Amino acid sequence: MRNTTKITAAVLAAGALTLGLTGCSSDEGDDNTLTVAASSVPHAEILGYVKDKLAAKEDLKLEVREFTDYVTPNTATQDGQVDANYFQHKPYLDDFNKKRKTTIVPVVTVHLEPLGLYSQKADDLAALRSGATVAIPNDTTNEARALKLLEENGLIKLKPGAGNEATPKDIAENPRKLEFKEVEAAQAPRVLGEVDAAVINGNYAVEAKLSPKKDSLALESAQNNPYGNFLAVKKGNEDDEQIKKLAKLLASPEVKKFIEDTYDGSVIPAAG
Structure with a gap:
């Protein structure tokens, strides 16, 4: 599977x-x-x-x-x-x-x-509390993308060489002690109210009436x-x-x- x-x-x-x-x-x-x-x-x-x-x-x-x-x-x-x-x-x-x-x-x-990090409890990354639960997609490609997005924004650091199949086991540093809830990508918007933040695919964010540009705490760059x-x-x-x-x-x-x-x-x- x-x-x-x-x-x-x-x-x-x-x-x-x-x-x-x-x-x-x-x-x-x-x-x-x-x-x-x-x-x-x-x-x-x-x-x-x-x-x-x-x-x-x-x-x-x-x-x-x-x-x-x-x-x-x-x-x-x-x-x-x-x-x-x-x-x-x-x-x-x-x-x-x-x-x-x-x-x-x-x-x-x-x-x-783009994947984006969204929250109903924090207005920006600085407000994301220590020990916060973050929902991430559970499939191989999107899970790695989500972790890379969090790394690019200073929330975690992955082990050297962690690639397109990275999972939470590949996290080397987690200064805020974030906890991860792995969910199907399509379910991420639905659990947003149950967690502190969630990484959501662009298409699912739009379906949930979230604006990647306006509502995300962090967003993938195209470059x-x-x-x-x-x-x-x-x-x-x-x-x-x-x-x-x-x-x-x-x-x-x-x-x-x-x-x-x-x-x-x-x-x-x-x-x-």
Whole structure:
């Protein structure tokens, strides 16, 4: 179950998915059309903005296909059913490539759905009491992310070399004697009132009507963050001209502004 949970939860951090496979364009059959597999929110929405507002100026024809699962977008990219995908982050892709013997590679990082530390009992980090109970996600990827967030904000220190599978057992220093309650990521907002603080994924925070930008005590930064979501292709296709055009648009100031205006901090653009 540990490995299964790891794969599922890793891509939950990459965004929610819709209930069906749909083509968002009538361009099928056009050899010049770039077809991209994506999860619904925010990935397909961002690609939709590119298609409607930006693609024409680069002479790019774009088709967006929404997938309901976290396996098919990569396998479809590997076997050429689609040209690229946009739904995942590096720790998930590394694990996928290793287990599936695929050769998918990142092209350009577009956004981050940040983890944040929230509390109904403390207004800032300084007010988080000694001995406080902090809820953290119990799946491999998000648990390590949560602990790294706490470390980056001076609440704990992890052992040297603690990586993407870190757990509370890897904490080397815990000056505030924080206690940890491991819960399913989706349950974190629901236990917020029962603990002193909770680390919550961006998508679940928004569902719980929490604003990552306004309500969090601490929030992941998009800069150099391994959990940024990116456009990906089969290795060898990185220099395709159509892929280059799409990568350029996804990294553009226009897309950065669209993300900032649309998602109010629940999605952070990777572009500077």
